[in-house]
Amino acid sequence: MRxxxxxxxxxxxxxLIPSQYAxxxxxxxxxxxxxxxxxxxxxxxAQKLSxxxxxxxxxxxxxxxxxxxxxxxxxPEIYSDRTNRLSNNEKEEILKEYYYSYRNKVERYIRxxxxxxxxxHVSVHTFVPEWNGVERSVDVGLLFDxxxxxxxxxxxxxxxxxxxxxxxxxVKLNEPYKGADDGFTTYLRKxxxxxxxxxxxxxxxxxxANTPELNEITTALYFSLVLNFTHYSYSTFENKGVSRERVExxxxxxxxx
Numbered sequence: 001m002r003x004x005x006x007x008x009x010x011x012x013x014x015x016l017i018p019s020q021y022a023x024x025x026x027x028x029x030x031x032x033x034x035x036x037x038x039x040x041x042x043x044x045x046a047q048k049l050s051x052x053x054x055x056x057x058x059x060x061x062x063x064x065x066x067x068x069x070x071x072x073x074x075x076p077e078i079y080s081d082r083t084n085r086l087s088n089n090e091k092e093e094i095l096k097e098y099y100y101s102y103r104n105k106v107e108r109y110i111r112x113x114x115x116x117x118x119x120x121h122v123s124v125h126t127f128v129p130e131w132n133g134v135e136r137s138v139d140v141g142l143l144f145d146x147x148x149x150x151x152x153x154x155x156x157x158x159x160x161x162x163x164x165x166x167x168x169x170x171v172k173l174n175e176p177y178k179g180a181d182d183g184f185t186t187y188l189r190k191x192x193x194x195x196x197x198x199x200x201x202x203x204x205x206x207x208x209a210n211t212p213e214l215n216e217i218t219t220a221l222y223f224s225l226v227l228n229f230t231h232y233s234y235s236t237f238e239n240k241g242v243s244r245e246r247v248e249x250x251x252x253x254x255x256x257x
Contacts, residue, residue: 045221150194
């Protein structure tokens with residue numbers, strides 16, 4: 001039996017703009033097709049992981065240029081320059097129809113499952129290969145909250161297994177972003193204890209989108225995750241006495257034989 005109930009989410013799975021808001025995006029076709037509009041390749045990864053893991057998938061294909069479902073309502077980046085100019089009533093309608101409807105559905109599901117089993121939430125994203133003129137040196141990032149021992153241990157193990165499957169790729173922890181930054185998993189950690197919930201974000205360099213390497217990376221993510229489960233049982237985190245300080249000092253944890 002798996003030590004977790006797995007769910008997969010994809011907050012930036014598409015670049016759709018509902019017809020009633022299309023006029024606000026006239027001339028934005030290039031932006032919508034770019035990473036500003038969506039996470040290119042993320043939904044493909046999420047769908048395959050969901051299928052292989054037999055895990056429930058939650059997705060939204062609404063463009064983040066309408067509303068960003070991976071941002072908190074207080075974050076000014078929740079709206080793009082195209083929607084930020086809308087009236088408060090229009091913004092509230094967008095939140096109700098496309099933001100809360102998605103996030104509340106995920107939260108309700110986690111609340112229901114977590115009463116019986118710990119939930120592993122894997123949120124799938126991609127990132128641009130270059131930022132501010134600097135090429136990013138990471139191919140796959142595993143993002144988590146370093147203040148949570150469970151997530152810390154889990155991602156260290158996962159990274160080790162993933163590196164074995166992808167020896168020619170750069171796999172890093174909490175890069176190119178910090179897992180505790182504002183996002184859906186960060187919000188959910190405030191709702192659920194680490195005894196009931198782990199929120200891990202996968203970030204894949206979208207230079208691999210539409211290439212055979214993306215399938216290789218996705219397959220490696222699946223197999224390394226399954227292997228990760230074999231390292232410990234449901235009680236590992238409670239009974240092994242591994243402190244957060246110990247994990248932070250050790251970037252890699254050797255495989256248990």
